[in-house]
Every structure is written in structure tokens, then in C-alpha cells.
Amino acid sequence: MKDIAIIGVGLHPWGKFPEKPWTQMAAEAAREALGDAGIDWTDVQTLVSGSQLWGGRKGIYSGNYFAEVMGETGLPIINVNNACATAGTVMSMASMIIGAGQADIVMAVGADKSAKGFFPFLPVYHQEPIPSNDTLRWQMGLPNPMYWALECRKRMIKYGVTDTHLAKVKVATSKHGALNPKARYRKEFTLEEVLASPLVTDPLRLLEICATSDGAGAVILCSMDKAKKYTTKPITIAAASVGSPLYGDPTTRIPVVSFTPKPGVPIISESAVAAKRAYEQSGIGPKDVDFVEVPDNSSWHYLQYLETMGFCGEGESHHLLESGETMIGGRIPVCPSGGFSSFGEATMAQGFAQVYEMVLQLRGQCKDRQVEGAKVGMSEVYGAAGNNSAVILKR
Amino acid sequence: MTEVKQVPIGEGLFTVVDGEPRLIATHCKSCGDYFFPKTFTCHNPKCKEKQVEEVKLSRRGKVSTYSTMNYPPPPPYVAPEDYKPIPVVAVELPEKINIIAMMEGCEPKDVKIGMEVELVITPLYKNKNNEEILCWKFKPV
Numbered sequence: 001m002k003d004i005a006i007i008g009v010g011l012h013p014w015g016k017f018p019e020k021p022w023t024q025m026a027a028e029a030a031r032e033a034l035g036d037a038g039i040d041w042t043d044v045q046t047l048v049s050g051s052q053l054w055g056g057r058k059g060i061y062s063g064n065y066f067a068e069v070m071g072e073t074g075l076p077i078i079n080v081n082n083a084c085a086t087a088g089t090v091m092s093m094a095s096m097i098i099g100a101g102q103a104d105i106v107m108a109v110g111a112d113k114s115a116k117g118f119f120p121f122l123p124v125y126h127q128e129p130i131p132s133n134d135t136l137r138w139q140m141g142l143p144n145p146m147y148w149a150l151e152c153r154k155r156m157i158k159y160g161v162t163d164t165h166l167a168k169v170k171v172a173t174s175k176h177g178a179l180n181p182k183a184r185y186r187k188e189f190t191l192e193e194v195l196a197s198p199l200v201t202d203p204l205r206l207l208e209i210c211a212t213s214d215g216a217g218a219v220i221l222c223s224m225d226k227a228k229k230y231t232t233k234p235i236t237i238a239a240a241s242v243g244s245p246l247y248g249d250p251t252t253r254i255p256v257v258s259f260t261p262k263p264g265v266p267i268i269s270e271s272a273v274a275a276k277r278a279y280e281q282s283g284i285g286p287k288d289v290d291f292v293e294v295p296d297n298s299s300w301h302y303l304q305y306l307e308t309m310g311f312c313g314e315g316e317s318h319h320l321l322e323s324g325e326t327m328i329g330g331r332i333p334v335c336p337s338g339g340f341s342s343f344g345e346a347t348m349a350q351g352f353a354q355v356y357e358m359v360l361q362l363r364g365q366c367k368d369r370q371v372e373g374a375k376v377g378m379s380e381v382y383g384a385a386g387n388n389s390a391v392i393l394k395r
Numbered sequence: 396m397t398e399v400k401q402v403p404i405g406e407g408l409f410t411v412v413d414g415e416p417r418l419i420a421t422h423c424k425s426c427g428d429y430f431f432p433k434t435f436t437c438h439n440p441k442c443k444e445k446q447v448e449e450v451k452l453s454r455r456g457k458v459s460t461y462s463t464m465n466y467p468p469p470p471p472y473v474a475p476e477d478y479k480p481i482p483v484v485a486v487e488l489p490e491k492i493n494i495i496a497m498m499e500g501c502e503p504k505d506v507k508i509g510m511e512v513e514l515v516i517t518p519l520y521k522n523k524n525n526e527e528i529l530c531w532k533f534k535p536v
Contacts, residue, residue, distance in 0.1 A: 118469040130432050131405035139404055140519065140530055141468030142483065142495065149462035150485055150495070157508060201483075202463040202503065247440050252460065252485055252495065258431040259485075260492045 002099045005227035005234035006393065008037025008220035011356040012111070014184040014213045014343040022055065023069045025216035026062075026111035029352075030070065033107070033218040038230055041070050044220075045103035048094045050110030050348035051081035053122065059112075062348075066109060076103075082242070084295070086110060087217070087351025088381040088389025092240040094221045104223045110349040111216035118143040119212065134255040134385075142255075144384070145209050145298065149201035150252040151267070152300035156203060159315035161303065163203060167194035168321055169299035170207050170341055176328060177338020179369035182353070184213050185342045208299040213344030217352025219359075235359050238282035238376070238392040243274025245386035254384040268308055270388040271380060275309045278390035284376060286310035289392070291361060291371045292332060293354035293379035296339040305380060306334065309390075333371050336361060354379035355391060362395040401518070404530040408432055409516055410451065416516040417451035418494065418531060424448060429492045455513045455536065456488040463503040473520040482506045486533055500534035511536040 010032025012025040034041060049063030058065050063077040082089040087110045094106040121138035131139075155161050174189040189207060197207040227234040245253070246269040248262020266272040279285055286309065294305035306317040311332050325331040337343070337357035340350065358377035360366050380390045403409070409418050421430040423437035425444035430437070431452065437445040461484045467474030482498035484506060498506060499517060512533040519530040 118466075120469050121471050130407050130434075133432075136405060136408075136432070137495075138469075139471055139528065140495075141464060141472035141474075141481070141497065143469055146462060146464060146483055150460045150483070153460045153462060153508075199463070199465050202465060247438065252493075257495050258492055259495075260428060 003224045004095045004098050004237040005222045005224050006219055006237060006359055007222045007227050007230045007234055008033040008035070008039070009356045009359045010036060010218045011182050011353060012216040013182045014215040014346060014353065017113070017214045022111040022113050022214070022216065023065055025214065026066050026109055026218065027069050029111070029216040030107065030109055030218040033220050037220040039105065039220065042073055043105055044075060044107045046076045046078070046097050046106045048078045048080060048090045048097070048106060048108050050086040050090050050112070051079045052112050052348050054113060054115055054347070062111065063109070081348070082387040082389065083383030083385055084345065084347050084350060085242070085381045085383030085387035085389045086348040087355070088240065088379070088391055089242050089387070091219065091237070091351065091355060091391055092242050092389060095237055095240045098221055098223050104226045106221045108219040108221060109217070110352050112346040112348045113214040114212035114345060114347050116212060118145070133257055136257050137255045140257070144254055145201040145204055147252050147254045148209070148298045148300050149204045152203055152298070155300060155303065159318065161318045163195065164191065165303070165318040165321065166203060166208050166299040167191055167205070169296070169302045170194045172321065172326060173296060173302070173335050173339045173341035176336050176369055177342020180338045180342065182356070183338045183342040184211070184344050204298050204300065210297050210340035211344035213346045215343065215346030215349045215353060217349050217356055219352065219355055233363060233395070235362050236394050238284055238394045239278035240391045241274045241277035241281055241389065243270040243272070243277060243388040243390070245270040246273065249386070253386055266308070268304060268382070270386045271305065271308050271382060274388040274390040275380060278378070278392050282392045284392055284394070289332065289376050289378045290374040291336050291377050292334055293337060293339065293357055293377070294334060295350070295380055295382040296335055296341050297345065297382060301382060302334065302339070309378065309380060328369055328371055336366065336369050336371055351379065351381040351389065351391070354381065355393070358391070358393045362393060399521070400526045401529050402526045404519065404528050405432070409531055411516070412451055415454055416514050416531070417454055418514065420450055420452045420492070421447050422450040429490045431492060431494065452492065453489045455511060456486040456494070458506060458508055458510045458512060459485045459487045459493055460508065461485070461506045464497070473522055484512070484533055486512055494531070497532045498534065499532050505535070
């Protein structure tokens with residue numbers, strides 16, 4: 001893929017902001033990104049915006065409502081919805097627009113105010129002759145963490161992953177998150193505290209499942225030749241790929257009520273596909289990556305993604321965790337931002353928290369959570385219904 | 396006392412054959428794969444012919460993975476006030492398709508991988524219209 005630069009990033013802190021419209025949160029993130037790039041809103045030539053699940057029609061047409069508060073300029077607005085993989089997909093779309101020569105400066109933006117607790121059912125207003133999987137599974141009482149638990153159980157039995165390993169994931173991510181001023185949860189948890197938290201969907205505990213948050217982020221993308229005008233240190237988008245599942249995926253994937261594994265098809269195949277595609281786009285391999293932001297929706301995700309993204313062999317991720325090599329200072333620091341575990345997930349905006357962290361790390365601006373000498377960072381976001389996106393950034 | 400009306404969770408999902416509850420699925424005669432809920436075509440991207448038929452799946456299978464819903468599920472599921480944790484399983488049927496469902500007739504601690512279970516059609520919850528919603532579940536054999 002043609003090299004595209006990131007010249008500005010902005011991130012609203014994650015948390016719960018009931019008094020604040022999401023358009024305001026997005027505008028604050030956007031102003032930070034524009035200031036970081038040293039450009040004006042009127043310089044932005046195209047807007048790609050993450051749509052929302054929870055915001056009704058305003059959320060679906062998020063880019064239009066966002067542009068209204070920023071000041072309408074007639075620029076092309078594209079609203080994108082790929083479930084929780086939306087932000088990564090927005091990055092991919094924005095890169096394609098520049099790559100195709102349609103614009104030199106594109107803003108990628110996303111904001112979300114997520115539902116509290118278990119994500120709720122969204123009503124369907126038309127009748128299908130057979131109810132969809134998603135309608136069925138909500139009626140059957142199967143929220144998202146149930147799917148992760150069913151998959152986690154398989155991992156425990158197959159590879160000998162224990163309760164303690166699952167709890168150690170939270171200990172690790174919370175240690176990083178405690179150092180991040182943009183994170184919502186900044187407490188360092190002990191193993192005992194995590195193990196004392198209640199089981200929600202056995203074997204996953206409350207502290208091993210990410211909370212739901214409000215958040216917003218914005219990224220200014222620019223063609224590489226124009227980027228030099230704005231910064232002496234552009235960050236390069238080496239890859240921004242999108243993946244979808246392979247037939248015969250063995251995963252208990254949200255929102256299925258049945259699955260038929262086929263030989264040779266990997267777990268979370270959509271994520272395996274996106275990672276492979278990102279490595280192919282960039283010519284970068286797992287060994288070249290200095291740190292990774294995985295979508296740690298739960299402890300299971302943290303362990304699974306290290307294998308899916310190729311940072312260790314199948315069934316080895318809990319050993320990698322135990323070795324300490326996933327901490328800042330280790331071989332492959334995982335979620336130096338603190339991850340979803342420390343942010344809580346603001347669904348459509350979540351990938352922007354990863355991109356923001358990667359850009360700051362690559363610029364060497366992360367102070368006490370800096371991955372020393374980081375040159376290449378990678379992230380992946382995991383979305384319901386088999387959505388995925390992988391991003392590789394380098395300096 | 397008002398009579399409680401029983402309503403299936405959806406149309407075309409299950410039926411009773413010779414007194415035994417069975418799930419309704421689609422079988423592709425061309426490639427051999429099964430799909431549940433039933434569908435109008437074969438989903439196998441490599442299958443060219445896609446000659447499909449409606450079939451009933453086997454009633455018995457083996458637990459391939461499990462968990463417990465320790466908290467009351469969110470709406471539209473209607474949890475009783477005295478909610479007790481419910482085991483949830485994926486069950487592999489002889490057709491090689493895995494079906495996800497709640498378990499009844501056993502405690503969460505009793506569920507094991509490989510245990511033999513059979514399909515039942517049973518009330519899931521009572522909705523605000525005093526209707527019992529019927530769904531498939533599994534129970535130990």
C-alpha cells in the first residue's frame with residue numbers, strides 16, 4: 001500500500017460523561033488533532049466518521065452531526081459502521097481515499113457513548129420470516145461475554161490456561177493503564193483482587209471483562225508528500241486492513257446460535273485474515289513489531305490475539321504473559337495504553353484510542369509508559385458479527 | 396386463573412416429531428453441510444450446486460464447551476426475581492454442527508465437556524403479556 005502519513009491525533013479522555021453530547025466530545029478530540037497537525041478544520045478535504053450503534057439516527061449519520069458543530073464546509077462525509085472494528089475500518093477508508101488521490105487531508109473521527117452494563121438488544125422494526133441470530137441470541141439471554149466465555153473455556157481445556165492466568169492479564173493491563181492520563185481506570189490491581197471479583201460468565205470475572213465507556217478520537221491523515229509541509233516527523237500508516245470471517249470458522253462468534261468448524265480454519269478467522277493482510281500490505285512481520293495494542297475486551301481476547309497476530313505460537317500466549325515479556329520493557333509490550341481493560345470500550349471510537357497511543361509511542365511522547373526506541377506499533381480491533389481491522393504504524 | 400399461552404421464540408426453528416423435539420435445519424445435498432436456523436441457500440462459498448433441503452437435526456449430542464450465566468441476562472430476556480445461575484453450552488451434534496443453548500436439569504458444576512445431552516423445547520421465560528416463550532435447551536441424558 002502507498003505510504004500515508006498521520007500528522008495529527010486527538011483523544012477525549014475515556015469515562016462516563018452523561019452531561020456532554022458526543023458531538024462535543026468528538027469536537028474536542030478533533031480540535032486537539034487539528035492543533036497537533038497545525039491545520040484548520042477548513043483544511044480538511046474529506047471526513048470519514050465512525051457510525052454508532054447506540055445513538056439512533058444521529059449516531060448512524062454521525063459525520064453529518066459532527067460536521068454541523070465543526071461548521072459545514074461541503075466536504076464529502078462518509079459514515080462507516082463495522083461494529084467495534086469501526087475505528088480501524090475508518091482508518092482504512094481514510095487511507096484509501098488519500099491513496100486513490102481523492103484528497104490530501106482526511107479527518108478520521110469517531111465518538112461513542114456506550115450502553116451501561118451488558119450491551120442491550122437493539123429492536124428490529126421489520127419482520128423477517130426467520131429471526132436473525134442477533135434477535136434470537138438476545139431473547140435467549142446470551143450477551144457478548146457469554147460468547148467469549150464459551151471460547152475461553154475451550155482454550156483452558158486445550159492448553160491448560162488457568163483462572164490465575166486470566167487474572168494475570170488484568171494485573172498486567174492495569175499496571176500500564178495506571179500510567180495513562182487518558183484512561184478511565186487508573187488503579188493497579190493485584191492478583192488477589194482480580195480473583196476475588198465475581199464470575200460473570202464463568203470462567204471470566206468482572207475485572208477480566210472490559211467495562212463500557214464514552215470516548216472520542218480523531219486522526220488527521222495526509223498524503224506523504226504533503227505531510228512534510230506540516231511536520232518534520234510524520235508517522236507512517238504502513239497498513240490499515242479490514243478482515244471478515246472464513247467459512248467454517250470454529251469460533252463461538254457473536255451473535256451465532258450455531259457453528260460448524262471446518263479443518264484448517266483458524267479461531268477468530270476474521271482477525272487472522274486482517275493481521276495477515278496488514279503484514280502483507282506493509283512487508284512488516286510480527287518480529288518487527290515493537291509493541292501491540294490488542295482488543296482486550298476480555299482476558300481471553302488478550303491471550304488469543306497474541307497468537308492470532310503471530311507474536312507467539314498457538315497455545316503459548318499464557319506462557320508469554322507469565323514470562324513478563326508482554327510488559328513495557330519486555331520483548332513485545334502489550335497494550336502499553338492500558339487497553340480496553342483500563343479504558344472501557346467506547347465501541348465505535350475504541351480503535352482511535354489505540355491509534356492515539358501508537359502515534360504517541362512512536363513519537364516518544366509517552367513518558368513513564370514509553371516503549372523505549374519504538375519504531376513499529378500494531379493494533380487490532382474486534383467487532384461483533386465477524387468484523388476486524390488491523391493497523392500498523394511506523395516512524 | 397388466566398391460561399398461559401405458549402409462544403415459540405421464532406417460527407420455523409423447531410418442531411416435534413413422534414413426540415420428540417427436533418431443530419429444523421437446512422441440509423445441502425451438494426456439499427453435505429448443515430445450517431441452523433434454516434436458510435434459503437447453502438452458505439459454503441465453494442459449493443456450486445447448492446441443492447438444499449429442510450431436515451430435522453439429531454436430538455442428542457455432546458457438550459463441546461460451556462459456561463454459566465451468573466447474572467440475569469439483559470432484556471428482552473425476562474429473568475425472575477429469584478434468578479439462579481444457568482449453565483450455557485455448545486453441543487456438537489452427529490451432523491457436526493454445534494448448537495448453543497441453555498441447559499436445564501443440572502447444576503452449573505455438573506456440566507462437563509463431552510457429556511451427552513439431548514434437546515428439549517421448554518419455557519425460557521414469561522413475557523409481560525403473560526406468554527411463555529418456548530426455546531430449545533439441552534438436558535443431561
